[in-house]
Amino acid sequence: MARNDGIDRTFARNQDLPTLDDVAKVQEHNEREKDSYSNQDIDTTQTHRNVHFKKPTDSYAAMFDQMIADGVISTRGLKADAVKYGELLFDVNSAYFHNHGGYEYAKQFYADAYKAAVEIVGGEQYILSAVMHADERNRAMSEALGEDVYHYHLHVVYIPVVEKQILWSKRCKDEALRGTVKETIIQVSRSKKWDSKPVLDENGNPKLNEKGKKILKSSYSVLQDDFFNFMRAAGYTDVERGERGSTEEHLTVTQFKVQAEQQRLEAVTGQVAQAERGLENAKAATEKQKKKLEALQKETKAAKTISMTVQDIEAMGKKATFGNNITLTPDECDTLKRYATNGILFNAENERLREKLESAQKSASIWKQRYEKLHEQYTELKQKAQPFMDALEIASEKVWAFINSILARGKETQEHKAPARKRGQDMEI
Known part of the structure; x- marks a missing residue:
């Protein structure tokens, strides 16, 4: 979010999609499948300018089921209520793109950001959809400048996966195989994908606290670092990282x-x-x-x-x-x-x-x-x-999924009640 301090900042946020209802709502928004939106700043006359870096071949849920059937991913060992979908949102304040030429510059920026998303997710095959929105009007800047200014940002819906080794159990008849790797699967796992990482010193070794325990770094902070470092390496040296230690990583x-x-x-x-x-x-x-x-x-x-x-x-x-x-x-x-x-x-x-x-x-x-x-x-x-x-x-991290679910249901109620409106301001992400 812009701070009006003249500094352009990168932002990367991860949002869990705990239920199929949440997945359906995100799909409706990202793919612009609705006839009207509660966000009055969505300008449907500009929706044709939205750019898909990966276009879904079916509904998100159907694509997930097909990946299971094809053996690309596995839900073995997961609880029934485990989070199986996630959404990444990559963003820079509107003024950054406006000052660099607007739409064409944003397309190139997010084409490179999509490459970062592929690395962060672990492979393009685990991405269901990646779309840059170019039809959400920034009302404040538009009113200030006397012209339409749009807020460009990238939505990436993906399956959180980790590589998991399945070992031969102690009941294996061949004693030599017991405890060795039986097979390796790509397991759907939000908790393991976004587990906190140890903070490393200058030699690459984990830092320890006074009690000798590893100092951990929030996985969302790592996400911010990874996105910022990737875009810097791609040549975008005039942006800064989103503020450390702020709640923006969880907005x-x-x-x-x-x-x-x-x-x-x-x-x-x-x-x-x-x-x-x-x-x-x-x-x-x-x-x-x-x-x-x-x-x-x-x-x-x-x-x-x-x-x-x-x-x-x-x-x-x-x-x-x-x-x-x-x-x-x-x-x-x-x-x-x-x-x-x-x-x-x-x-x-x-x-x-x-x-x-x-x-x-x-x-x-x-x-x-x-x-x-x-x-x-x-x-x-x-x-x-x-x-x-x-x-x-x-709230602790354990109840994030619950709160996100409540917010999603509240948003659905507002969208059902709100009539179609003309375009307006702020961004819906």
Whole structure:
């Protein structure tokens, strides 16, 4: 996710797909099989630009069953509720691609990212689908730049597998075979595929803690490292790794959107504050001029040379002996000139300040309306996501599959209820 700090970062995330229902939902989203989407930023007029680096030959579930039948993978020894599917998502902030030319650059970047996915998964044969989405509009950047900007990212659905050796048991009649390798299978195993790895020192040896136990590194942190290092080696040296030790390696779709909306809210809040400061400055300037006027009026009353009433001014001058002309003394003439000049200047200044104040009030009103609308949307989204985010903070890795399943069901309910909408902003991943 973009941090608005001018740094482009790579992100790689892994998401378990615990149930066939989860698999079906991901397939509908990735392959754009639905007629409408709850994410209003999906622009179906641009779906033809999505790029498949590996196109599925059937449904994900049917492809899995065929791989079992062909002996490519094995579920021997797995529990009935074991996680058999996973999805990798590779991502860089939208500004990175926009600044490098957009769509064509993104296609090449993710073609190379797909090569990284093949290495991470362990072989292309275990990948069911790999598609770059180019039809999800980045609303914030589009509004800021006045043109459509799309968020390019790569979805890779795969089967998590490990190589497992099957040994001859102690019941084997041939004693020489007991304990030796009987056969090697490619076993479906999410837990072994994403097991934590030991942290190595400069000599390649595992680091130990104070108790002499190996220091382990989260498998998702390893995933971030592998993707970053691969893309750097491929020539993309102007990107940085996603922040270490952050929860970004475990972000759910809901959390991702909450953070995106929070960033938009902060941006608009800043603009509202700026408009309100402008309004306050205009008010302060007006008050300052009022005080100056009041002070001048006090000085005027106190000054003997200009301390006359309206009647005094009207009484100025003497009618000439011949004709209708009025004659003024030099002092009277100077006094009238000062009054006239000051009056014109103050009228002009007060009119300018009045227009400035009205403009600032109008601008502040517009931004306040935008802020209140966005704040209402953000609050609603945050309220919906808060229980999940609270649970994620205290949940151990063992309950991740359970929480992801709940989030997926919640998303399905929203999609069934939400009508088709026109394109909008943020990304759905």
